[in-house]
Amino acid sequence: MSAAPPDNDVVWARGIVKSHYGTPALRGISIGVRDGEVLAVTGPRGSGKSTLLGCLSAQLAVDEGEVWFNSSPVHTLGRAGRERLRRDRFGFVGSEPHLVPELTARENVALPLLLAGAGNKAAYTAADEWLERLDVGDVARQRPDRLVQGQCQRIAVARALAPLPPVVFADDPTAPLHREAAEQVLRILTSAARSHQLTLVLATHDPELVRFADRAVALVDGRLTAPAAPVPRGTPAQGTPGASAVTATRR
Amino acid sequence: MFYLRLARGYRVPDLGRWLLTALAAAVVAAFLLRSLGRAMSDPLGGTDAVARLLWCLPPLAAVAWFAAVAARSVPARRPERIAGLTAAGAGSRRIRSLIAGEVALACTLGSVVTLLLFLVLRNDIAGPSLAPDLGMGVPLPAAAPVTLLALVPLTAGIAAACAVPANETLPGGRTRSRTGFGALRIALPIGLVVVGAALELIALRPGAAVDGRPIHLPAGLGSTSTDALGAWAASALGLALLTGPLLAWTGRLLAVGRPTPLRLLAGRGLTAQARRLGPPLAVLTLVVAMVLTTIRYWIGTPDSADALPAIEACLVLGCAAAAVVSRLAEVRIDRRDVTEALLRLGASPRLLFGAVALRTLAVGTTLLVTGGATAALAAAGLR
Structure with a gap:
C-alpha cells in the first residue's frame, strides 16, 4: 500500500473494490483528487466511471478499501453520515437531470440550499443567479416537464453548483446534450469550479472533453490504466445502452 | 400455458x-x-x-x-x-x-x-x-x-x-401524466354539488308534498322520494368528481407562502399526484360514506340489518380499497427516480417520510370533508 497521500488531496481513495450483484465494477482503485483541480475520469461505457464517482461521492459503500474526504474517513460512515456529507459538502450532476418534476426550475435549484437549512430568500436569490448564469433564467418559473432535456440538464448543473459545495461530481453530465450545448455546459461547470475554487471530478466517455480538465485518469474494466494521461479511444457508442437495446428490437 | x-x-x-x-x-x-x-x-x-x-x-x-x-x-x-x-x-x-x-x-x-x-x-x-x-x-x-x-x-x-x-x-412510452385540471373539470362537479344539495334541501323541506310513488330502498333502508334520491346522487357524484381538484388545491395550500422543504415537497407532490390519486380515493370515500350511513341506519332501526347487503358492502369496500393500494404502489414506483434524486441531494429519509405523512394527513382531511358531506346528505335523505 502506498504511503499517506499528499496534504492537498481533498478526496482520495485507496484500493477500492466494488461489485454490483457479483459483477466486479471496480477492482482495486487508488486515486487522489487535489484541492481545486478539475479531474477528468475517462473510459468507455461499463468501465466503472459511474461506480467510482458513486464511491467517491459517498453514494455507494465500498466493498473493500478506503475513501477519505478532507482527512476524515468516508468508508466508515453510516448512512446518515454519508447523507450529511452529500448534502453539506458534495454536489452531483448525473447523466440525466433527475429534477423533481413537480417543482419549478428555481425551486429545484433552491432545494439543496433549503435542505441544508438556508433561508428562503438566500436560497431563491442564489437559485435565480445560477439559473441566469446557465442561460435558463427565462424558464425559472416553469416545471421540468415543459422544458427540453438540454434546459433540464442546465438546471441540474445549477442545482449542483448553487450551494457552492467544496467538491462537485459530474457523471457524464453532457450525455443528454448535443455537442454545442455540451461544450457550453462544461465550460460553465469548469469555469465556475475554477472561479470558486471548487474541486470538480468529471466522468466522461468523450475523450475530446478531457481538454476542459487539469488532469485526466483513464479507467478500463474497473482498473486505472494510465494515470495522469488521457487514453485516446475509438468513437464511443452513442445513446444509452438500455434505449439502444430497446430500439433495436422495436420495429 | x-x-x-x-x-x-x-x-x-x-x-x-x-x-x-x-x-x-x-x-x-x-x-x-x-x-x-x-x-x-x-x-x-x-x-x-x-x-x-x-x-x-x-x-x-x-x-x-x-x-x-x-x-x-x-x-x-x-x-x-x-x-x-x-x-x-x-x-x-x-x-x-x-x-x-x-x-x-x-x-x-x-x-x-x-x-x-x-x-x-x-x-x-x-x-x-x-x-x-x-x-x-x-x-x-x-x-x-x-x-x-x-x-x-x-x-x-x-x-x-x-x-x-x-x-x-411500448417500452419507454410512459409519459409524465398531466397534472392540471381543466375549467370544465372543476366547474361541473361544483355545479353538481350545489344543485344536488339545493334540490335535496327543497325535497326534504318540512312542508314538502309527500311523494306519491316512493322508492323502496334495498338492504332494509326503508323508502325515500325520487327527488331526494336523485338530488343526493347528483351531489355525491359532484363530490366524487371534485375530490381530485380539491386534493390539488390542498397541495397548493400546503406549499403556500414561503414553504420549508417539508411543506414544499409534501404540497407540490400532492398537487402533482392529485389527478392520479383522485379517482380511486373518490370511489373509496363514496363507498365508505355509503356503508357508514347504512350501518348507522341499521343501528338506529332494529331488524333492518341483513347479511347479503353486508357481504356486498364488504366486497365493494375491499375492491375500492385494493384499487387505492394498487394506485399508491404505481405512484410510488413512478416516483422512485425522484426519491433517489432527492436522497442523492442529501435529503434525509426522515424528511421524505415526513413529507409523505404530511401529504397523507392533508389527503385524509380533504377526504373527511367530501366523505362527510356525502354521508350527511345521504343520512338526511334516509329520514
Whole structure:
C-alpha cells in the first residue's frame, strides 16, 4: 500500500473494490483528487466511471478499501453520515437531470440550499443567479416537464453548483446534450469550479472533453490504466445502452 | 400455458392481486347464481327477480374497477415485462389483451369454483333454508349459469384492457401524466354539488308534498322520494368528481407562502399526484360514506340489518380499497427516480417520510370533508 497521500488531496481513495450483484465494477482503485483541480475520469461505457464517482461521492459503500474526504474517513460512515456529507459538502450532476418534476426550475435549484437549512430568500436569490448564469433564467418559473432535456440538464448543473459545495461530481453530465450545448455546459461547470475554487471530478466517455480538465485518469474494466494521461479511444457508442437495446428490437 | 409461465414470475403483490380478483369474482358469481336460483324457484317473481339481478351490478362494477386500476398499474410496476413482450414481437393490442386475459383467467377461476360449489350444494346437501336460493328441485338449464358466469371475466377483462393506454404498452412510452385540471373539470362537479344539495334541501323541506310513488330502498333502508334520491346522487357524484381538484388545491395550500422543504415537497407532490390519486380515493370515500350511513341506519332501526347487503358492502369496500393500494404502489414506483434524486441531494429519509405523512394527513382531511358531506346528505335523505 502506498504511503499517506499528499496534504492537498481533498478526496482520495485507496484500493477500492466494488461489485454490483457479483459483477466486479471496480477492482482495486487508488486515486487522489487535489484541492481545486478539475479531474477528468475517462473510459468507455461499463468501465466503472459511474461506480467510482458513486464511491467517491459517498453514494455507494465500498466493498473493500478506503475513501477519505478532507482527512476524515468516508468508508466508515453510516448512512446518515454519508447523507450529511452529500448534502453539506458534495454536489452531483448525473447523466440525466433527475429534477423533481413537480417543482419549478428555481425551486429545484433552491432545494439543496433549503435542505441544508438556508433561508428562503438566500436560497431563491442564489437559485435565480445560477439559473441566469446557465442561460435558463427565462424558464425559472416553469416545471421540468415543459422544458427540453438540454434546459433540464442546465438546471441540474445549477442545482449542483448553487450551494457552492467544496467538491462537485459530474457523471457524464453532457450525455443528454448535443455537442454545442455540451461544450457550453462544461465550460460553465469548469469555469465556475475554477472561479470558486471548487474541486470538480468529471466522468466522461468523450475523450475530446478531457481538454476542459487539469488532469485526466483513464479507467478500463474497473482498473486505472494510465494515470495522469488521457487514453485516446475509438468513437464511443452513442445513446444509452438500455434505449439502444430497446430500439433495436422495436420495429 | 402462457399465463402459467407468466404466473411463475409472480411476486407476492402480483399473487395477492390475482387471488383477490379470483375471490371477488367468486363472490360476484355467488350473487349471480343466487339470483338465478331464486328465479328458478319462483318463476313468477316478476320485478323482484330483475331487482335481484340488478343488485349484482355494484359488486360486478367493483370487481371491474379494481381490475381496471390494477391493470393500469402494470406498465409502471412491470416495465421489464412490457419490454420483454415487445421484444418478443407483441404489439400494443396483444399486450393489452394479455393483461386482460390475466384478469379474465382469475375471474373465470373464481366463477368456476363458485359454480362447482353451487352444483354440489344443489345435490341435496344444503338444508331447506338454502333451497330457494339454489333453485333446488328445478332442473338447471345449462346455458343460464354459463351466460351469467361469463359476465364476470368478460366485464373485468374488458375493463382491464380499456384501462391501459396504448402508448404505455411500448417500452419507454410512459409519459409524465398531466397534472392540471381543466375549467370544465372543476366547474361541473361544483355545479353538481350545489344543485344536488339545493334540490335535496327543497325535497326534504318540512312542508314538502309527500311523494306519491316512493322508492323502496334495498338492504332494509326503508323508502325515500325520487327527488331526494336523485338530488343526493347528483351531489355525491359532484363530490366524487371534485375530490381530485380539491386534493390539488390542498397541495397548493400546503406549499403556500414561503414553504420549508417539508411543506414544499409534501404540497407540490400532492398537487402533482392529485389527478392520479383522485379517482380511486373518490370511489373509496363514496363507498365508505355509503356503508357508514347504512350501518348507522341499521343501528338506529332494529331488524333492518341483513347479511347479503353486508357481504356486498364488504366486497365493494375491499375492491375500492385494493384499487387505492394498487394506485399508491404505481405512484410510488413512478416516483422512485425522484426519491433517489432527492436522497442523492442529501435529503434525509426522515424528511421524505415526513413529507409523505404530511401529504397523507392533508389527503385524509380533504377526504373527511367530501366523505362527510356525502354521508350527511345521504343520512338526511334516509329520514
